Amino acid sequence: MTVSLSGKEVALKIEGEFPGSLVESSQENLVVKSDHLLDAARFLKETDGLDFDYLNFVTAVDYYDHFEVSYMLSSLEHNHCLTVKTRCYDRENPVLPSVVGLWQGADFQEREIYDLFGITFEGHPNLKRIFLWAGFEGHPLRKDFI
Amino acid sequence: MAVRTEPFVLNMGPVHPSTHGVFRMRVTLDGEVVVDIEPIFGYLHRGIEKLAEQRTYTGIIPLTDRLDYISSMSNNFAYCLAVEKLAGIKVPERAEYIRVIIAELQRVAALLIAVGAFLNDCGAFFTPFLYMFRERERIVDLFEMVSGQRLTYNYMRVGGVSQDLPDEFMPALRKFMNMMPRFMAEYDRLLVQNEILIARAKGVGILTGEQAINCSASGPVLRASGVKWDIRKADPYSIYDRFDFAIPTQTTGDCYDRYRQRVEETRQSLHIIRQAMEQIPSGPVRAELPQLIRPPAGEAYAHIEAPKGELGFYLVSDNSIAPYRCHIRPPSLINLTALRDMVRGWKIADLIIIFGSIDITVGEIDR
Numbered sequence: 001m002t003v004s005l006s007g008k009e010v011a012l013k014i015e016g017e018f019p020g021s022l023v024e025s026s027q028e029n030l031v032v033k034s035d036h037l038l039d040a041a042r043f044l045k046e047t048d049g050l051d052f053d054y055l056n057f058v059t060a061v062d063y064y065d066h067f068e069v070s071y072m073l074s075s076l077e078h079n080h081c082l083t084v085k086t087r088c089y090d091r092e093n094p095v096l097p098s099v100v101g102l103w104q105g106a107d108f109q110e111r112e113i114y115d116l117f118g119i120t121f122e123g124h125p126n127l128k129r130i131f132l133w134a135g136f137e138g139h140p141l142r143k144d145f146i
Numbered sequence: 147m148a149v150r151t152e153p154f155v156l157n158m159g160p161v162h163p164s165t166h167g168v169f170r171m172r173v174t175l176d177g178e179v180v181v182d183i184e185p186i187f188g189y190l191h192r193g194i195e196k197l198a199e200q201r202t203y204t205g206i207i208p209l210t211d212r213l214d215y216i217s218s219m220s221n222n223f224a225y226c227l228a229v230e231k232l233a234g235i236k237v238p239e240r241a242e243y244i245r246v247i248i249a250e251l252q253r254v255a256a257l258l259i260a261v262g263a264f265l266n267d268c269g270a271f272f273t274p275f276l277y278m279f280r281e282r283e284r285i286v287d288l289f290e291m292v293s294g295q296r297l298t299y300n301y302m303r304v305g306g307v308s309q310d311l312p313d314e315f316m317p318a319l320r321k322f323m324n325m326m327p328r329f330m331a332e333y334d335r336l337l338v339q340n341e342i343l344i345a346r347a348k349g350v351g352i353l354t355g356e357q358a359i360n361c362s363a364s365g366p367v368l369r370a371s372g373v374k375w376d377i378r379k380a381d382p383y384s385i386y387d388r389f390d391f392a393i394p395t396q397t398t399g400d401c402y403d404r405y406r407q408r409v410e411e412t413r414q415s416l417h418i419i420r421q422a423m424e425q426i427p428s429g430p431v432r433a434e435l436p437q438l439i440r441p442p443a444g445e446a447y448a449h450i451e452a453p454k455g456e457l458g459f460y461l462v463s464d465n466s467i468a469p470y471r472c473h474i475r476p477p478s479l480i481n482l483t484a485l486r487d488m489v490r491g492w493k494i495a496d497l498i499i500i501f502g503s504i505d506i507t508v509g510e511i512d513r
Contacts, residue, residue: 002381105362131188
């Protein structure tokens with residue numbers, strides 16, 4: 001059975017390495033500040049005992065006042081998983097760092113979020129719309145689209 | 147004398163027999179050698195995730211049929227598991243067994259198509275495909291018995307399945323299970339030692355285990371690269387912890403290994419079905435639930451080992467009758483991440499079989 005790591009415990013480790021990088025943590029997940037996302041992600045991937053080498057999925061949710069982007073990570077070696085979230089409050093021009101450099105599997109998924117939510121991923125090698133065409137107006141999965 | 151050459155850009159698709167649907171690749175070629183490719187999606191985008199936000203939890207089940215339409219039952223299964231996790235619903239014992247039998251039959255059917263289509267891409271036009279379809283037809287007949295449909299089954303429900311197995315199902319299934327080993331032996335006789343297949347597929351399009359993990363590949367593609375990871379064992383859902391089965395893996399991660407991997411997985415699926423047929427109890431097939439399901443506010447992610455890989459549903463509920471957000475983790479789309487690295491440097495004829503060996507369904511990529 002895949003063990004779901006406690007967000008609180010992992011949060012302590014991240015907080016020890018990067019003070020002030022966390023927004024909140026609970027049993028199920030932890031929320032990092034968007035400007036510390038890459039640091040936290042690299043820490044989770046490269047720390048012994050955590051070894052989150054597999055990115056299950058990335059997705060976004062629109063909560064009107066902010067976007068929440070979730071990264072579900074797994075370690076195939078230790079068979080444990082963790083959901084890491086980050087929030088983006090700028091609706092006009094939301095920007096997040098791209099994690100493609102760490103997990104290549106995020107490539108198409110970040111493009112999908114860019115296409116359907118309009119969140120820009122800085123550092124993505126080929127950030128353009130994936131399903132809709134280049135001239136399409138708006139981002140359909142935003143709650144205010146229709 | 148040096149000949150001046152320049153790269154040539156070729157559009158493959160969106161309507162092309164080897165792209166398995168409406169999928170386009172922009173291929174940059176140097177003579178016959180692939181320099182770069184760019185997959186282009188979106189020709190079948192229906193906005194299923196957006197549609198799901200305006201439907202009741204039960205009303206989404208028919209939408210999931212239209213994701214990977216080769217394996218609709220698996221899609222139903224993953225979605226129902228996610229809603230059950232979100233709302234804390236317990237499924238009756240008999241329904242669990244029915245789900246496992248159906249899901250494993252679906253895996254056999256989908257893997258047969260995958261192998262058949264792959265051999266088609268190799269140039270064995272429609273002869274092996276026809277053999278594979280002969281057996282898939284029997285599975286589709288079984289599904290027609292339980293659901294009345296032959297492609298978009300809409301059979302599973304939140305809390306169980308829509309109806310119990312009809313009386314004629316078990317005898318028909320037994321007959322199928324008795325025939326299947328003979329068919330499998332027939333494929334092996336035709337293909338395992340087949341010189342042309344080996345020449346075309348061995349050593350072609352190698353994906354290493356590390357690359358596969360980094361690209362979030364899953365399912366047969368991941369296991370053919372030697373990574374022993376199967377969600378049925380790693381994170382058992384439903385009642386998979388009760389069955390005895392192995393996780394076959396291959397070593398090199400080439401096209402031939404991916405083909406072998408699918409054949410081996412079919413055997414394991416048949417093994418699971420045999421056990422489930424012996425153990426299946428009688429009883430109700432659906433939990434008693436209100437007509438409109440209203441899960442408590444929160445979120446849940448449930449994933450299954452679908453024929454193509456990890457199929458997951460991430461649901462966010464705001465305690466209304468429709469999900470606030472329904473995200474689908476599509477194995478077909480994510481398995482394609484590795485395609486670019488796999489095909490560079492190979493010839494255009496190899497591109498076709500490398501692409502075929504990944505096994506995608508465009509309905510799931512575009513959603």
